[in-house]
Amino acid sequence: MTRLALGLIAGLASLPAFAEDLSKTDPASASTMSEAERKAFRDEVRAYLLDHPEVLIEAMDVLQKREEDASLARDSQFITTNSDTIFANANDWVGGNPQGDITLVEFMDYRCGYCRKAYSEVDQLIKTDGNIRFVVKEFPILGEASTLSAQFAIALRQLHGDEAYGRAHDALMTLRGEPTPETLARVATDLGLDPKPILDRMGAPEVQAVIAANYALAEKMEITGTPAFVLKDTVLRGYAPLETMQDFVKDARSDG
Secondary structure, eight states, rough: OOHHHHHHTTOSSSHHHHHHHHHHTHHHHHHHHOOOHHHHHHHHHHHHHHHHHHHHHHHHHHHHHHHHHHHHHHHHHHHHHEEEEEEEOSSEEEEOOTSSSEEEEEEOOOTOOHHHHHHHHHHHHHHOOOOEEEEEEOOSEEEEEEEEHHHHHHHHHHHOHHHHHHHHHHHHOOSSSOHHHHHHHHHHHHOOOOOOHHHHHSHHHHHHHHHHHHHHHHHHHOSSSSSSEEEETTTEEEEEHHHHHHHHHHHHHHTT
């Protein structure tokens, strides 16, 4: 009866429609069942499910597992096909150990509370491991303040390089208050940089192109929130504590 419950849960609006759908999987029964037999069949299904509601729970578990497996398979296939775009895009900043034996990619937003919560834990993960290549993808999805922060970070990297970006990334992740142009100018000044060229470049096509490319990639990967992490052929969506991230890395390495 699990197959019957699966069909019911999958979105059939009524038992008559359910019976009709089932008959399509068995053409012989569709051609031989009379209307009375169909009614009897529907009544029997209804009675069984009412007497054994645990079948629905079992079916839901099976359906959820199938959906999770399908999602993992989609992630793996897409990552394999687009590995250079995900792991080796020249537009992305690389931190950690650039020669590390494994690459961890984070889609992040400077104004995301969970990204900020993960920030110190990801930093600890990278420093204590010592062999993780860390890639940041700017993915501002929380409004104008997020976009301004990402534009500032990208413009700064394009003008001043990776070392300056790394310091700016840390400053933006721990910034208190809203990232207005005035606030961002102070961040640049505190980093020893002239803020005007950076602010002037924030709206440049070269900056917008980086963000647009990350949006397009995230959409294809079904990433709708931050943070999201990519490691080998797996996507971890959402915040995870340090211990989970450590296991994530350990599992990836053990897969070879």
